[in-house]
Amino acid sequence: MIEIRETDALLVIDVQNDFCPGGNLAIAEGDAVVPVINRLAPLVPTVVLTQDWHPAGHLSFASSHPGKAPFDTVTVGYGDQVLWPDHCIQLTEGAEFHADLRIPQAQMVIRKGFRPAIDSYSAFFENDKATSTGLTGYLRERGVTRVICTGLAYDVCVRYSAEDAQAAGFETVIVKDACRGVNAHGSLEAAEQSFSDRGLTVVDSGDIAA
Ligand code: VGL
Ligand code: ZN
Numbered sequence: 001m002i003e004i005r006e007t008d009a010l011l012v013i014d015v016q017n018d019f020c021p022g023g024n025l026a027i028a029e030g031d032a033v034v035p036v037i038n039r040l041a042p043l044v045p046t047v048v049l050t051q052d053w054h055p056a057g058h059l060s061f062a063s064s065h066p067g068k069a070p071f072d073t074v075t076v077g078y079g080d081q082v083l084w085p086d087h088c089i090q091l092t093e094g095a096e097f098h099a100d101l102r103i104p105q106a107q108m109v110i111r112k113g114f115r116p117a118i119d120s121y122s123a124f125f126e127n128d129k130a131t132s133t134g135l136t137g138y139l140r141e142r143g144v145t146r147v148i149c150t151g152l153a154y155d156v157c158v159r160y161s162a163e164d165a166q167a168a169g170f171e172t173v174i175v176k177d178a179c180r181g182v183n184a185h186g187s188l189e190a191a192e193q194s195f196s197d198r199g200l201t202v203v204d205s206g207d208i209a210a
Pocket of ligand 1 (some may be wrong): 005013014019052121152153154156157160
């Protein structure tokens with residue numbers, strides 16, 4: 001059982017229309033995380049949302065690479081980059097949070113992936129592993145010691161956010177039923193392996209108490 005403390009933060013990753021059924025990068029049952037997150041959020045003193053927020057023509061879009069298709073991989077300046085369908089384009093409906101997400105108390109929204117030539121899976125560092133979003137400093141200044149991770153996609157943005165949270169020295173917990181995965185190139189299995197290698201704590205929302 002995980003008892004919520006004053007120094008906990010809930011990280012709600014990319015619960016946006018494009019990652020839900022009907023969206024441009026739809027994750028199976030992506031919208032199923034919404035009621036789970038709505039139930040958890042009021043328990044946790046600090047809540048941070050992230051919003052994938054790409055300009056049109058972003059480097060992570062297959063449409064920006066002639067001859068490439070979504071889910072192909074290319075090599076870019078910072079290493080391998082999976083290519084995605086156009087998604088979460090700034091100011092579009094697909095980039096909006098799911099309409100049923102109810103977290104008015106959240107005070108911080110981290111937008112990521114807005115640099116045209118760098119993708120950003122993690123809420124902490126962009127995919128070049130060098131460009132910071134500033135989230136570590138925000139959480140430290142607020143006295144946060146533990147980060148509870150939820151949202152989309154389990155094996156992409158939730159995975160890299162949780163790993164970076166742990167690397168930054170925060171106790172880190174992943175709430176599995178508050179996440180859904182995209183599973184490109186065996187990424188679901190890779191995420192599970194990585195979580196177990198790093199000793200990351202994976203729990204169910206029922207294991208969390210006020
Ligand atoms: C994500 C692929 C591309 C995510 C974002 O939120 O997991 N996945 N952009
Ligand atoms: Zn994206």
